Amino acid sequence: MVVVLLNARRHILLLLLAAFSCFSVRLSFGEDRITFSTPVKGSETLLSNNGIFRFGFFTPVNSTGHLRYVGIWYAKVPVQTVVWVANKDTPINNTYGVISISGKGNLVVKDGQNRHVWSTNVTASVSPNATWVQLMDNGNLVLQDNRDILWESFKHNYNTLLPRMNLMTNLKTGENLGLTSWKSYVDPSTGNYTVSLVPFPFPELLTKYNNVTKWRSGPWNGQVFIGLPDMDTLLNIDGLNLNNDNQGMVSLTYANDSFMYHITLDPNGAIYQRDWRPSMNDWRVGVRFPSTDCDSYSRCGPYxxxxxxxxxxxxxxxxxxxxxxxxxxxxxxxxxxxxxxxxxxxxxxxxxxxxxxxxxxxxxxxxxxxxxxxxxxxxxxxxxxxxxxxxxxxxxxxxxxxxxxxxxxxxxxxxxxxxxxxxxxxxxxAHSELKTHSERVLIMITAPVLGVAFAATVCILIACWKFKKRPEPQENRSAEILLQRMEALTSGNEPTSNQANLKELPLFEFQVLATATDNFSLGNKLGQGGFGPVYKGVLSEGQEIAVKRLSRASGQGLDELLNEVVVISKLQHRNLVKLLGCCIEGEERLLVYEYMPKKSLDAYLFDPLKQKILDWRTRFNIMEGICRGLLYLHRDSRLKIIHRDLKASNILLDENLNPKISDFGLARVFQVNEDEANTIRVVGTYGYMSPEYAMEGLYSEKSDVFSLGVIFLQIISGRRNSHKEDNDLNLLAYAWKLWNEGEAASLADPIVFDECFEKEITKCVQIGLLCVQEVANDRPNVSTVIWMLTTENMKLPKPKQPAFIATSGVSEAESSGQSRQNVSINDVSLTAITGR
Incomplete structure (x- = not known):
């Protein structure tokens, strides 16, 4: 009996020693490797050296079956994000599987019945004991021996391009490293979309659906693909590099300091660039192609x-x-x-x-x-x-x-x-197509000339007589001064093209504008702002315009007018109002805009009758449109512009209630490397001002974001910022109170509230509160706001206390000197505020 017990103990000891020996071998290679003697089984995984990526078996989130795949995913990200799949078309239909080094030195995947599911399928020149697989911190899975890399996942792309991976085509060898989509978001099998880099005649990216072109990037010009909606977009991807040997081999790579960054082809054929934002605990979308319906290949057909x-x-x-x-x-x-x-x-x-x-x-x-x-x-x-x-x-x-x-x-x-x-x-x-317009104009001009020759002669004589009395016309001097001042204000931004661009800006004669507005009659008056009155006008050819006429008592002068002319004349976006021209004659200063038939946003939000026109979907679209216009100012235009006076009365609405940002008299142009500026002259509208600007004169993108947050809360609630609720709380304080009570949706205007929109309304209130946080660095930038608005089922960060929350009894001036009896279409606030 004693002998039996001793033998049993000895047997157990040997088993423990053997197990410890295997464990020691595994530890000697580290948790980022597979060797011949240390396979990965079941739920075990490899972890890269710095814990960035994992490799092993996974089941896609939200999939209905129990299929198991072998792949690589981000280890530190709570949202399952798979970047590479091995057995994409041969899943394992049970919970058990093994990843190991085979007797021939290959990496193989077997199911529970020991059947081969997938293999690297290379010829190893040494014994299997001398090969191993290592998961690198850049996401590359490498099969190697002591001398060479035998196989690597970076040479077998799937749907994701990681930093330092290649998109490559080699016509001589037939090699093509492109991207292929998943079949669906829960099915990693081979999908219908591919992205490839084609070399001739110029390198170009193509997205295809079952080999039919659906999107193209346009040719590469050495820096960017010139067919993108904004050619600078891809320059935001760090280290973008394209190599072309002009003999059929072309490759595209990018290098990023962070491995928490990738480009993905999704199952619907869209290319996304994403980077991980710990503050939001989610992926942020940077660029997306295609981004509009117009990006679809041949959307409008030939010509x-x-x-x-x-x-x-x-x-x-x-x-x-x-x-x-x-x-x-x-x-x-x-x-x-x-x-x-x-x-x-x-x-x-x-x-x-x-x-x-x-x-x-x-x-x-x-x-x-x-x-x-x-x-x-x-x-x-x-x-x-x-x-x-x-x-x-x-x-x-x-x-x-x-x-x-x-x-x-x-x-x-x-x-x-x-x-x-x-x-x-x-x-x-054909020449006839090019001359059609000029001939029509010639006929229109020639016919009346014969009938008014005498009158024209008299007018010329009178003009010559006046010219002798006034050696240099005031309007000519004003126009010359205008160009000089505009060129001075824009120096350093676009020195090679300023003069040509500025001279193309139409300069209207005062009499033309006076005639168009019926001598600035009260019947044509649209509103009254800090700048002065705004009039509707109709030019002789029938075009409707809005004319801002500087009031001599407004406290504003040529600097503000020139600033607005300089800034807005260089901007083109569907969510920015279009400047048609200006006029400077004598003491008259006028700006001419496209006419907005629906006037301004505040005319609808704060009017008990017009509020009903803005249903929730319209309000949501207005919020998104304002964001897109502001993003263009901050990031996407050739100039980096801080508006500094963003408010409801400076948001104009076209006939379809699409928003357009207006009034750039206070806007400031930043240099490319400039993020913040300081001023001792604080101007704007108090209810929309960020605290750092109002108190310290500091302004940046985040100052505009604060104003954007106030507008969001106003659009949601239909209330002015000075609207008082219980305990004399202003709008920001009231929204914060409801948020903390879990009743954020209660802020919504009763006219638009519907239970089916409750979740979306709550999200918009949360975004508005994130924008009005007291510390500027806590506020999101505009691109993040757009992402928050347009992305469903995402987890947003919790907002911190808004600025000015303790301020009670503060009235909100929509603009300095504004008449509350009129709706302002383009009012400018120039209220000076002294920091305390």
């Missing part, structure tokens, strides 16, 4: 141009008409447009000789996404148009500094009009 800011989005280029007018009118644009008049060489039988008729010309389209199927040319910028004109089959040309001369033949497909950056595209038209 059709798409503009996401217009309705309808598709229009035929000048000189072309719809191929099928019935389809086009119904919104089916895929068949595109056809020429209205044939080209000269087509009339001559495709000969480019000197036959009858005038030569074709070119129509210039600015800020365009260039069409597909570009052909390179060695011609320089000056010779490029001639090369195209001398070739009968050439239908368009363009020139980019990084690419050179580009030519197109045949139909022009996949064109888009951009608001920001883009390429000037020159489309070939």
């Amino acid at each position: 059709g141009s798409c503009n996401p800011g217009e309705d309808p989005q598709c229009k035929c280029v000048k000189g072309f008409v719809p191929r099928n007018n019935t389809e086009w009118t119904a919104g089916n644009w895929m068949n595109g447009c056809v020429r209205r008049a044939p080209l000269r060489c087509q009339r001559l039988g495709n000969r480019s000789g000197n036959g009858g008729g005038k030569r074709d010309g070119f129509l210039k389209l600015e800020k365009m996404k260039v069409p597909v199927n570009v052909e390179p040319s060695q011609a320089n910028k000056e010779a490029c148009p001639k090369v195209c004109l001398d070739n009968c089959s050439c239908t368009a040309y363009a020139y980019d500094q990084g690419i050179g001369c580009m030519l197109w033949s045949g139909e022009l497909v996949d064109m888009q009009s951009f608001l920001g950056s883009g390429i000037d595209l020159y489309i070939r038209l």
Whole structure:
């Protein structure tokens, strides 16, 4: 009996020693490796050295089955984020599996019945004991021996591109490292979308659905892909680098200091760049392609141009008409447009000789996404148009500094009009199409001239007599001063193009504006602001305008007017009001804008009758539109602009109730590397001012974000900032009180509240409170606000106490000197506030 017990103890001891030996071997290699003797089984995982990535078996979140996959995912992220899958099309249908080194030195995956599911399938030149697999901190899974890397996941891309991975195409070897989407968000099997980098004639990214092109980036010019809505977008991706040997091999990589960063092709064919934000405990979306319907390949068909800011989005280029007018009118644009008049060489039988008729010309389209199927040319910028004109089959040309001369033949497909950056595209038209407008104008001018010759002669004589009495007309001196002051204010921002751009700004004559507004009659008065009165006008050609006339008693002068002219004349966005021109004659200072028929946001929010027009969906769209306009000012325009007077009365509404930010008299242009500025002259509207600006004169992007938060709360509630609730709380304090009581949705205007919107309303209140936090660094930037607004089921950070929460009895001035009997369309606040 004693012998049996001793033998049993000895046997147990040997087993423990063997187990400890295996454990020691595993520890000697570390938890980031698989060896021949240390496989990964069941729920075990590898963890990269610094704990960034894990490798092992996983089941997709929210999937209904029990399928198991082998993949790599972020270890420190609570939201399951898988970046690579091995057995994507051969899942294991049970809870047990093994990942190990095979007898031939390969990494293999087996199911519970010991069947091979997946393998690296390489030929190892050494014994299996000499190979191992290691999970790197950059997310790369590497099979190696003492001499070489035998296989790595970075050479077998799936749906995610991590920093230092390659998108690559090599026509000589047939190698193609692209991205392939998952079948769905819960099914990692091979999906329908792919992204690849094509080399000829210029490197370009293509997204395809079952091998049919759905999106293209446009050609690479050495710095960016010129077919993106904003060509600077990809420059925000750190270390972006494209290599091209011009012989069929092209590769694209990017390097980022943080590995918590990736680019993903999602199951719906969209490309997302995301980075992890610990403060939000979620992924932040940086860029997305395609970003609008207009980015869809050939959305408007041949010779059709798409503009996401217009309705309808598709229009035929000048000189072309719809191929099928019935389809086009119904919104089916895929068949595109056809020429209205044939080209000269087509009339001559495709000969480019000197036959009858005038030569074709070119129509210039600015800020365009260039069409597909570009052909390179060695011609320089000056010779490029001639090369195209001398070739009968050439239908368009363009020139980019990084690419050179580009030519197109045949139909022009996949064109888009951009608001920001883009390429000037020159489309070939028959001479008759180019001269149509000028001839019509000539006829319109010539006919009345014969009837008014005598009157014109008298006017000329009178003008000459007045000219002798006044050697230099005041308006000419004012115009010259205007250009000089504008150039001075913009120096350092765009020195090469200031003068040309500024001289293109229309300068209206005072008498023209007086006639348009019926001599600034009270019947045409739209409102009264700190700047002065605003009038509706109609120009002689029928265009409706809004005219801001500087009041001599307003305290504002030429500096504010010039500042607004300089800033807004350089901006183009669907959510910014458009400046048409200005007028400076004598003591008169006027600004001319596009007319907004719905006037300003405050005219609806704070009017008991008009409030009903703004349902919840409209209010939500207005909030998003304001954000997009503000994002353009802060990040997406060529200038970095801080508005400094964002408020409800400075948000104008077009006929479709789309918001447009106006009134840039107080705006300030920042240098690219400038984040904050200081002023001793604090101007603006108190109820919308951030505390750091009101008290210390500090302003930045976060100052505008504070104002944005106040507007959010006003839009949600339909109340002014000075609106008093119980205990004499202002709007911010009242919203904070409701939030802490778990009744945030109660802030909503009863007119728009509906239980189906309760969750969304609560989220918007939370975003508004995040924007009005007292410490500027706690507030989100505008791009984050947009992401919060448009992303469903995401967890937002909890807001901290708003600024000015203890301030009671503070009245809100919509603008300094504003008459409360009139609705302001473009009022400017210049209330000076002394910091305490």
